[in-house]
Structure formats: structure tokens, C-alpha cells
Amino acid sequence: MKPEPVFDQPWHAQVFALTVHLNESGRLDWSDWAARFGATLKKHGVAKELNGGEDYFAAWLETLEGVLAEEGAASPEEALEMRGAWERAYLETPHGEPVQLRS
Amino acid sequence: MPHDDHDHPHTLLPPDPALRVKALETILTRKGLIDPAALDEIIDTYENKIGPKNGARVVARAWSDPEFLEALRADATAVVKDMGFYGRQGEHMVIVENTPDVHNMVVCTLCSCYPWPLLGIPPGWYKSDAYRARAVREPRKVLADFGVGLGDNTAVRVWDSTAEVRYLVIPMRPDGTDGLDEDALAGLVTRDSMIGTGLAVAP
Structure with missing residues (x-):
């Protein structure tokens, strides 16, 4: 039997690691995190039944964005702007070359 | 897109x-x-590096070594930490033992709390709304879906994990395994058997 991949998508692993790192470096209390994440899952689960895959990590990311915005570590405006910068970087990078943000 | x-x-x-x-x-x-x-x-x-193999080693040793099992019962967190499996989130590990009378099963109704150091990242179904809701409401039906049929005399106990407490099920040791060493025993311990949605496999 082939083992299931630990993470289905690279970004699932990234958002997981980011959260664990913030906890390990003392910036995020795990009980608070679990409570907030649970609340997001509950909210999302009202409209449809969550399958525990992509929608699970979508709820995870939304929770993390909320926590970081509240703490002032990354405001929604900053996050949106940086997301746009990454999108442009991907669109402007020729295929096969490493994608880098322009400073 | x-x-x-x-x-x-x-x-x-x-x-x-x-x-x-x-x-x-x-x-x-x-x-x-x-x-x-x-x-x-x-x-x-x-x-x-982290996955169900860690938990399987704990179970195999618990089956083989009564003193180790006693220590696990008393303070599983400390024991698994000694084996190098410690919770980075500072959670407490608690073992729950299956017997002919009681079958234990673990869920997290809040989100997806899980003994990461022993079992790795939970499978998708553990994180699904269906499992999280049904495990508590109709555990026998869920077990049947996983192919686990229990006798009428076996009670099912469902443990709800939290950020602070994570449970590891110690499945029953299969018959016919008396002569096996810990490595061979660990090979019989599946991930699902340590969540309680499966049984250890017979050799």
C-alpha cells in the first residue's frame, strides 16, 4: 500500500509550518490557535460539509491571516499588496526561471 | 487559474x-x-521524520514490557519524551487501552488535535466534518465503515482530543504473536489502530 502524502499541496505544508514556527517561537499560543481555528471550521462547516482536505487548510489560512492582522504583524492591506507583488513576479518570470520578488 | x-x-x-x-x-x-x-x-x-512508526514503537513496547506499560499509564508524556517523541505544542499524551470489554476511539470535535509526535499529520478523513461529527454521534457505524465490527459486549468509548490532551489508543495485541520481538510487533500496528478506527493486524 502506497503511503498517503503528508500534505496534498505545497502550500498546505507552508501554512502549517508557518503556524508551527510562530508557536515554537512563542508568538502564538496553541490553545488559542486551536480555539480560533475550531471557530473558523465551524463557521465554514455551516454552509457545506468540509472534507478535511483543501477546505481544511483554507480555513487554517483564513484563521492565520486573522490572527496576524489582529496582532499587527501583517495587516490585510499589507497581505493583499504582497500577494499582488508575488502574482506579478510569477507572471513576469520566464518559464523555468526561479521566481523572485522585485525589491 | x-x-x-x-x-x-x-x-x-x-x-x-x-x-x-x-x-x-x-x-x-x-x-x-x-x-x-x-x-x-x-x-x-x-x-x-515523524509518522505512525513512532506510535507503533510505543505500542509494541507496551505490549512487550509490563513496566513500560505501567510507566505509560502513569505519565505517557514523560515516557514518550524519553523516546524522543515530544509534543512541540506542549500537549499531554494520554494512552487509552483497548480490552475485550472496551474499544477506544479518538476524535477532535473542535478542529483536528492529534498526537503529532507519535502519528504525524492526521489523514484527511480525521479532519473531515463527517468523521468529527459522526464519531461522537454514531461511533459503531463509523467503525463499521472502517471495517471494524465489535461484539455487543464491547463498549465503545470516544475520546475528544484538545489542544492540551492528545490520546493514543493502545490496540489489543493480536493472537499468535507470543514469540515476536518489538520490531516485528511494531509492524502489526497500523495508524488507524492507534486512532481506534482499526485493529492491529494479525501476523
């Missing part, structure tokens, strides 16, 4: 959430709040 066009001149754009995660990483890195190398290390650990 993915393109159909195969000779696209630029790098394929990742999905929206991937860009949002990258944005958070960049912002936090630039502010000196995170260390990108630490992220890679965490991913490597969870993808390659």
Missing part, C-alpha cells in the same frame, strides 16, 4: 491561497518575525 496553453511564456501562477501564504511569509520574514530556514526544517520533519 491554470492555463490550458502549454507553451505559456511565464511561470505557472500558483493558486490563490498559495500566493496568500507566500505573502505572509515574505511580510513576516522582512519584519524579522520568522526564519524561513526553520519553516523548511518543520516541513522536512513532518514529511520525513
